[in-house]
Amino acid sequence: MKKIDGTIASPKGFYADGYHSGLKRKKKDIGWIYSEYPARAAAVFTTNAVQAAPIKITKEVLASDSLQAVVVNSGNANACTGAAGLTHAKEMQKIAAKQLGLSSSQVAVASTGVIGQELPMDKIENGIAHLNKTGGEAPAFHEAILTTDTQTKEIVLEAVIENRRVKMSGVAKGSGMIHPNMATMLAFITTDAAMSRELLQTMLKKITDETFNQITVDGDTSTNDMVLLMANGASGISEIQEHTQEYEIFQEMLYQVMKTLAMMIAQDGEGATKLIEATVTNGKDPLSARMIAKKIVGSSLVKTAMFGADPNWGRIICAIGYADPFVNPENIDIFIEGQPVLLHSQPQHFDERVMKEKLGKETITITVDLHEGAAAGKAWGCDLTYKYVEINALYHT
Numbered sequence: 527m528k529k530i531d532g533t534i535a536s537p538k539g540f541y542a543d544g545y546h547s548g549l550k551r552k553k554k555d556i557g558w559i560y561s562e563y564p565a566r567a568a569a570v571f572t573t574n575a576v577q578a579a580p581i582k583i584t585k586e587v588l589a590s591d592s593l594q595a596v597v598v599n600s601g602n603a604n605a606c607t608g609a610a611g612l613t614h615a616k617e618m619q620k621i622a623a624k625q626l627g628l629s630s631s632q633v634a635v636a637s638t639g640v641i642g643q644e645l646p647m648d649k650i651e652n653g654i655a656h657l658n659k660t661g662g663e664a665p666a667f668h669e670a671i672l673t674t675d676t677q678t679k680e681i682v683l684e685a686v687i688e689n690r691r692v693k694m695s696g697v698a699k700g701s702g703m704i705h706p707n708m709a710t711m712l713a714f715i716t717t718d719a720a721m722s723r724e725l726l727q728t729m730l731k732k733i734t735d736e737t738f739n740q741i742t743v744d745g746d747t748s749t750n751d752m753v754l755l756m757a758n759g760a761s762g763i764s765e766i767q768e769h770t771q772e773y774e775i776f777q778e779m780l781y782q783v784m785k786t787l788a789m790m791i792a793q794d795g796e797g798a799t800k801l802i803e804a805t806v807t808n809g810k811d812p813l814s815a816r817m818i819a820k821k822i823v824g825s826s827l828v829k830t831a832m833f834g835a836d837p838n839w840g841r842i843i844c845a846i847g848y849a850d851p852f853v854n855p856e857n858i859d860i861f862i863e864g865q866p867v868l869l870h871s872q873p874q875h876f877d878e879r880v881m882k883e884k885l886g887k888e889t890i891t892i893t894v895d896l897h898e899g900a901a902a903g904k905a906w907g908c909d910l911t912y913k914y915v916e917i918n919a920l921y922h923t
Contacts, residue, residue: 527779530693532682533664537693537718539563539760543662544670547653549601549639549646556653557670558597559714560626562660565758567593567634568726570734572751578605579615580635581752587619587634591723593756596634596714597622597654598671600699603750604637604645614645621654638699638712638750639673671699671712679790683779687772688763692719696783700791713738713753713787719776720759721766729777730755737784740816740905741792742824755780792823792906793888797913802832804892806903814850815896815903821849822892823907833909835885837878839867842892859895863887870897 535542544557569588571581587593597618604611615635623630637645668678680697698713721729734753759765766772793801804822809815822828827841839860846853860868863884865876884890 527683527685527775527782530682530684532693532695534559534667534680534695534697534714534716535664536682536695537716537758537760539718539758540695540716540756541660541662542664542667543657544666544668545653545656547599547656548649549599549653553672554666554670555601556597556599556650556657557667558595558622558626558654558657559667559716559756560595560659561593561716561756561758561760563758563760564592564594564632565756566591566721566723566726567754567756568723568730569634569752569754570731574751576606578603578637578750579607579611580604580637581750582612583615583619584634584636584752584754587631590631592632593634594628594632595622595626596636596754596756598636598667598712598714599639599645599650599653600637600671600673601639602637602643602645603639603641605641605750607642607644610644614647614650617647618645618650618654621651625654625657626659634754636712636750636752636754638671668697671697673699675699675794677794679787679794681783681786683783685775685779687719687761687766687775690761690763692761692763692776693717694719694779694783696787698787698791700794712750713784715753715755715780715783717755717757717779718759718761719757719766720761720763721757721776725766725768726755726757729780733777733781733784736816736904737781737788740820740903741788742820742905742907753784789906792908797911797916798908799911800832800887800909801889802829802892802907802909803889804894804905804907806894806896808899809896809901809903810899812901812903815901816905817903818846818849818853818894818896819903819905821845822894823905826910829907829910832885832890833911835882837862837867837876837881837885842894843868846894853896854898857897859897861893863891864893
């Protein structure tokens with residue numbers, strides 16, 4: 527398996543395009559991914575009780591065993607828009623399906639942006655009319671899904687299965703309102719491998735728990751969170767079966783794609799200057815280890831300390847304590863950038879000047895050893911800066 531240059535349309539049989547329809551002032555704001563072959567699909571969605579209209583439409587689409595496209599807009603979430611929102615999401619789906627020569631049941635829909643505003647359907651229709659079915663520019667799709675992101679987020683991997691080259695691509699958007707439970711803001715994954723919908727769904731859910739569910743920027747879970755995986759089988763390999771070498775290769779590809787995108791989202795948190803990676807080792811069970819790691823990177827006090835390059839380990843052990851009330855507080859090790867600051871719950875001397883220099887890096891590692899078992903967990907977050915407040919204080923205007 528290796529990383530290669532490419533786009534969301536790199537796997538065989540996939541195409542993508544993006545366009546500026548006027549939903550946003552200047553930047554591209556509508557796009558689609560199209561597969562010339564029917565694809566098996568799996569998805570995970572936000573668990574927020576308030577769910578945007580596109581989520582409801584896409585859930586209906588995924589009840590079938592065939593998906594060939596997803597149409598996405600940014601700049602408007604089409605959330606909390608009542609019956610009109612559902613009508614508009616269906617119309618957006620219908621317009622895209624007609625232009626692609628598909629039935630509406632083969633087209634998923636996703637939206638992201640400001641909540642509570644109706645979709646301007648004239649702009650949506652005009653934008654879709656400018657999208658190219660097979661001759662578009664895939665990087666334009668990467669741009670079209672962004673909101674407050676400072677950069678696109680994409681990765682392409684290639685592996686050999688049955689002596690054929692199999693590709694998997696991923697693209698995501700997310701910068702603020704990132705505290706997912708079942709998904710992240712928006713992420714789309716394409717592959718020309720073949721696998722049953724049931725196995726895809728099981729694998730996607732498992733890896734989401736280990737990757738996208740382990741990032742946090744600000745503690746908010748969006749109304750529009752979605753991760754969508756499409757596998758069209760165009761590489762020509764046989765359908766991958768569970769408990770095989772091919773299954774292990776595919777699973778590792780998916781994990782690396784999702785982990786990379788998750789880290790990119792965390793690093794591009796609104797106003798962020800640093801990526802924070804927390805690793806918990808020797809926990810009593812995997813879920814507890816993951817939740818402790820996530821509480822560490824999600825702590826506002828830890829995030830602000832990292833922004834200020836302050837090695838305040840007291841904030842870290844505080845987060846450990848409220849993440850799991852049954853943790854043994856008498857035997858905890860904490861390392862910041864590899865430097866032990868607490869061993870067996872005893873403070874360790876370290877050069878604060880040297881540590882401050884280490885905390886000036888773009889990526890900061892925090893490692894915790896609980897000495898309770900063999901389970902491990904990771905989580906990713908970012909520092910909390912003045913810029914975050916500025917961006918979100920002015921987001922609607």
